[in-house]
Amino acid sequence: MTPDTLVSFEGVVKRFGGFVAVQRLDFEIRKGEFLAIMGSSGCGKTTTLRMLAGLEAPSEGVIRLSGQPVNDLPTWRRDTPMVWQSLALFPFLNVRENVEFALKMRGTPKAERRRRAEQWLERMHIGEFAERNISQLSGGQRQRVALARSLVVEPEILLLDEPLSALDAALKVRMQSVLKNLQRETGITFVYVTHSQSEAFSMADRVVIMSRGKIEQIGTPQDIYRRPGTRFVAEFLGSSNIFQGTLARDAQGGSALETPLGSFATENITGLEAGAQATMTVLDTKTHLAAERPAGERNVLAARMIGEEFVGSVATIYLEAAGGQEIRVQKGHDQLAALPLEIGRELFVHWNPADAHIIAEA
Amino acid sequence: MSAHDPNRNRTVDRGLMIYLVLAYAFVFAPIAASFVFSFNSDRFPSLPLGSFTLDWYRAVADDPLVWSGARNTFIVGVIVGVISTLLGFGAAYTDYRYKFAGKQVYLALALLPPTIPVIILGLAMLAYLSRINLSGNALSVIISHVVVCAPFAMAIIRLRLSQMDPALEPAAWNLGASEWAAMRHVILPFCAPAIFGALFITMALSFDEFAVAWFVSGLNETLPVKVLGFLQGQVSPRINAIGTFVFILSMTLVILAQLLLSRRDARPADEE
Amino acid sequence: MRRPISLYGLTFSLPLLIWQVLFFVFPLLFLVALSFWTVKNFALRPGFDTVNWTTIYGRAVFWQAYGTTLALAAAASVLTTVLAFPAAYAIAFKLSDTARRWAVFLMVIPFFTSYLVRVYSWQIFLSDNGIFNAILGWIGLGPFAMLNTPGATMMGYLTLSYPLVVLLQVFSLTFIDRTLIEAAHNLRCGRLRTVFEVIIPSARTGLVIAALFCFILSFGDFVSPVYLGGGKPTTLSILITDTTKSGQQWPRAAVIALSMIGTLMIVAFTAVTFAYRGKTK
Numbered sequence: 001m002t003p004d005t006l007v008s009f010e011g012v013v014k015r016f017g018g019f020v021a022v023q024r025l026d027f028e029i030r031k032g033e034f035l036a037i038m039g040s041s042g043c044g045k046t047t048t049l050r051m052l053a054g055l056e057a058p059s060e061g062v063i064r065l066s067g068q069p070v071n072d073l074p075t076w077r078r079d080t081p082m083v084w085q086s087l088a089l090f091p092f093l094n095v096r097e098n099v100e101f102a103l104k105m106r107g108t109p110k111a112e113r114r115r116r117a118e119q120w121l122e123r124m125h126i127g128e129f130a131e132r133n134i135s136q137l138s139g140g141q142r143q144r145v146a147l148a149r150s151l152v153v154e155p156e157i158l159l160l161d162e163p164l165s166a167l168d169a170a171l172k173v174r175m176q177s178v179l180k181n182l183q184r185e186t187g188i189t190f191v192y193v194t195h196s197q198s199e200a201f202s203m204a205d206r207v208v209i210m211s212r213g214k215i216e217q218i219g220t221p222q223d224i225y226r227r228p229g230t231r232f233v234a235e236f237l238g239s240s241n242i243f244q245g246t247l248a249r250d251a252q253g254g255s256a257l258e259t260p261l262g263s264f265a266t267e268n269i270t271g272l273e274a275g276a277q278a279t280m281t282v283l284d285t286k287t288h289l290a291a292e293r294p295a296g297e298r299n300v301l302a303a304r305m306i307g308e309e310f311v312g313s314v315a316t317i318y319l320e321a322a323g324g325q326e327i328r329v330q331k332g333h334d335q336l337a338a339l340p341l342e343i344g345r346e347l348f349v350h351w352n353p354a355d356a357h358i359i360a361e362a
Numbered sequence: 363m364s365a366h367d368p369n370r371n372r373t374v375d376r377g378l379m380i381y382l383v384l385a386y387a388f389v390f391a392p393i394a395a396s397f398v399f400s401f402n403s404d405r406f407p408s409l410p411l412g413s414f415t416l417d418w419y420r421a422v423a424d425d426p427l428v429w430s431g432a433r434n435t436f437i438v439g440v441i442v443g444v445i446s447t448l449l450g451f452g453a454a455y456t457d458y459r460y461k462f463a464g465k466q467v468y469l470a471l472a473l474l475p476p477t478i479p480v481i482i483l484g485l486a487m488l489a490y491l492s493r494i495n496l497s498g499n500a501l502s503v504i505i506s507h508v509v510v511c512a513p514f515a516m517a518i519i520r521l522r523l524s525q526m527d528p529a530l531e532p533a534a535w536n537l538g539a540s541e542w543a544a545m546r547h548v549i550l551p552f553c554a555p556a557i558f559g560a561l562f563i564t565m566a567l568s569f570d571e572f573a574v575a576w577f578v579s580g581l582n583e584t585l586p587v588k589v590l591g592f593l594q595g596q597v598s599p600r601i602n603a604i605g606t607f608v609f610i611l612s613m614t615l616v617i618l619a620q621l622l623l624s625r626r627d628a629r630p631a632d633e634e
Numbered sequence: 635m636r637r638p639i640s641l642y643g644l645t646f647s648l649p650l651l652i653w654q655v656l657f658f659v660f661p662l663l664f665l666v667a668l669s670f671w672t673v674k675n676f677a678l679r680p681g682f683d684t685v686n687w688t689t690i691y692g693r694a695v696f697w698q699a700y701g702t703t704l705a706l707a708a709a710a711s712v713l714t715t716v717l718a719f720p721a722a723y724a725i726a727f728k729l730s731d732t733a734r735r736w737a738v739f740l741m742v743i744p745f746f747t748s749y750l751v752r753v754y755s756w757q758i759f760l761s762d763n764g765i766f767n768a769i770l771g772w773i774g775l776g777p778f779a780m781l782n783t784p785g786a787t788m789m790g791y792l793t794l795s796y797p798l799v800v801l802l803q804v805f806s807l808t809f810i811d812r813t814l815i816e817a818a819h820n821l822r823c824g825r826l827r828t829v830f831e832v833i834i835p836s837a838r839t840g841l842v843i844a845a846l847f848c849f850i851l852s853f854g855d856f857v858s859p860v861y862l863g864g865g866k867p868t869t870l871s872i873l874i875t876d877t878t879k880s881g882q883q884w885p886r887a888a889v890i891a892l893s894m895i896g897t898l899m900i901v902a903f904t905a906v907t908f909a910y911r912g913k914t915k
Contacts, residue, residue: 088533105538385721392755456647479854490661605751
């Protein structure tokens with residue numbers, strides 16, 4: 001444990017009856033970081049957050065908060081406020097009373113808690129709604145009330161359980177920058193659970209990717225995006241083309257992955273022996289298209305175009321290689337203008353060996 | 363007028379509406395007749411109506427037995443309402459919050475009593491309560507009414523709890539409220555309308571639960587028992603006066619309960 | 635969080651449990667014990683004697699009352715179900731949302747009026763010089779004896795359970811997926827056939843449960859058989875009251891009461907099995 005560790009999970013397991021929700025978690029959360037825990041539903045991310053909040057008790061292992069084990073501490077004795085997916089604002093209290101709630105529970109004098117609540121309402125730009133009922137607020141305003149309600153005790157850590165999932169797309173993006181700025185200004189550690197890649201990657205300093213109760217990868221968004229640690233991560237992110245095969249030395253003394261679709265050169269095989277089973281991932285933005293087989297390229301794959309999709313100025317071309325494997329190529333419109341894009345036409349996909357990433361598992 | 367909908371048959375619709383009116387006529391005929399004849403002068407109520415009179419109300423008001431019966435009914439009703447609501451709230455919260463072995467049995471005990479015919483329940487109660495020296499007084503009436511009324515209180519409050527965001531109580535704990543504090547500051551305020559609704563409805567039910575009372579109660583007659591006395595002895599239109607009075611009282615409680623239960627986002631009055 | 639039930643939890647769950655065990659379970663268990671006690675010189679003697687069971691079950695009057703009560707309650711269930719259905723159907727499918735809310739509210743009102751007062755009111759309608767005979771008299775008919783007949787008892791049973799049955803039917807009808815009905819129409823199933831082929835099968839559970847409640851209420855009722863039926867024919871509830879009044883025969887009344895509970899349990903079990911048959915749960 002390093003001095004800047006705020007939370008540590010040590011061999012934490014959570015079982016519900018016979019179902020193992022979380023199996024052996026070992027990781028640390030650093031002071032002042034914005035950590036996103038990401039995964040599809042049922043991966044154990046919310047259970048992990050709830051254990052940290054003290055809403056679920058670990059079946060095995062220890063959770064430490066600032067070095068102290070907190071397993072036996074009920075949630076109301078931990079300072080781990082949470083922003084809930086449903087927001088869980090108290091409908092029978094007005095905005096100010098909601099924000100004052102935690103202070104009231106701590107026995108803060110009335111004048112003091114009122115002052116601090118109003119301060120936070122101002123900070124969240126909802127001071128004018130202090131006396132309103134929750135039902136009279138818009139989705140974004142409620143979000144701000146929920147944040148103020150949790151932050152009013154000025155905790156060291158704030159837990160967020162998919163708080164933006166109910167908002168529309170535009171508001172989501174606005175709230176993302178509100179959250180990121182808030183975290184930067186206050187220096188409070190944010191632990192943010194989400195299934196949305198865009199939320200996690202746009203806000204977090206580090207991302208934890210979970211699947212079936214296990215951590216698949218921890219790293220910065222850049223790291224995870226460029227160098228997915230496992231085949232699962234690559235598939236989950238969905239932004240890479242994935243090839244499986246066996247590592248081999250090629251004639252020039254370089255490395256290549258022998259796949260059913262051909263032999264693809266790579267440069268990134270540190271620590272791997274020839275003959276090992278491996279997976280190659282290539283970001284769809286790093287793959288290129290040509291109408292004729294390009295000369296001088298090491299990694300070329302013939303594939304038939306099966307569809308296209310446009311989002312804004314970016315196009316994704318879907319192709320099918322031998323054996324039915326789907327290949328995606330993402331490009332700006334201008335880069336595609338010269339190509340004969342017709343469904344059913346054979347095109348050539350190619351990529352630079354330096355852009356291929358190798359995962360040591362098949 | 364909108365165009366005629368070919369999927370609807372006007373004759374059938376009209377027939378159904380007439381049937382519906384007749385159904386309500388059947389349901390309300392005895393209630394309405396009781397109301398009308400409570401102001402009718404004839405000793406043996408029939409058509410044509412006699413003249414308008416308040417004699418029956420006067421006769422009832424002059425009968426000291428009726429007054430003591432009314433007082434007993436009211437006291438019993440209030441106590442039954444309070445105890446039933448407390449027990450019902452506890453059971454509803456238990457069902458909402460906890461999972462435990464034997465919960466099915468617990469829920470059966472909490473909800474089954476109203477399905478046992480009152481005559482059997484009354485017989486069992488009277489035999490049992492007299493055995494443990496509790497029969498023949500207001501206490502025995504209260505005990506037996508609560509057995510039947512608590513399930514209704516539980517059902518009403520459970521319904522309210524199921525409308526609550528399940529994250530609300532954990533959110534309170536998470537913000538530093540102990541279980542007791544969360545109960546006081548979150549669960550109770552949220553359930554307040556249903557708690558008062560249940561209180562009024564169980565009170566109203568108690569007013570009408572005459573059969574159990576008839577078996578169980580000895581000297582301390584409650585109002586419905588008094589009504590039964592009229593029926594067994596001389597039939598008198600005074601029963602209409604009492605019936606109308608009890609009806610108005612019950613309906614006031616039910617409408618109060620209805621208003622409370624349908625109010626959205628009700629705020630508790632006691633919070634500073 | 636799911637923790638083992640704590641002092642906090644017990645504070646809420648125990649009171650009702652204790653109350654219902656003490657004052658609901660124990661009285662019913664006591665009734666069982668009581669049925670084996672004996673009566674000597676108008677005083678109860680604890681013991682274990684099957685004499686009450688053999689006496690009651692050996693009496694023709696018990697079996698007559700049993701048959702009568704069963705038949706009356708069954709008839710009431712069928713009659714109430716049939717008479718309630720068109721009203722429930724109209725409320726569920728033919729009224730606007732607002733009108734439906736009002737209709738439901740109106741059907742709830744009778745629960746808060748004294749059943750006894752309503753039964754007395756029917757006496758005003760049914761007696762020899764009551765309202766019905768007065769009206770019939772104006773057109774030169776009658777008077778007919780309507781009070782103190784099994785028909786009057788049935789009227790009382792209807793008064794008791796009609797609102798409840800309508801409400802339960804309305805609830806089960808409003809839960810039917812409307813697209814099922816439209817799909818049936820779309821497949822050339824006519825209006826009336828849709829009622830029998832789609833709506834009634836879809837609402838079967840609710841309809842059967844509603845009829846079951848009517849059976850339970852009618853089977854145990856003693857107000858209507860006494861004050862509208864005139865005590866004739868004798869039902870089990872009348873038998874119970876008579877038995878307790880005559881010579882302190884509580885143990886025999888207990889036998890009758892237990893027989894009623896047993897019958898109700900069998901009927902309820904059969905009805906619930908039928909109601910949920912073929913439903914995956």
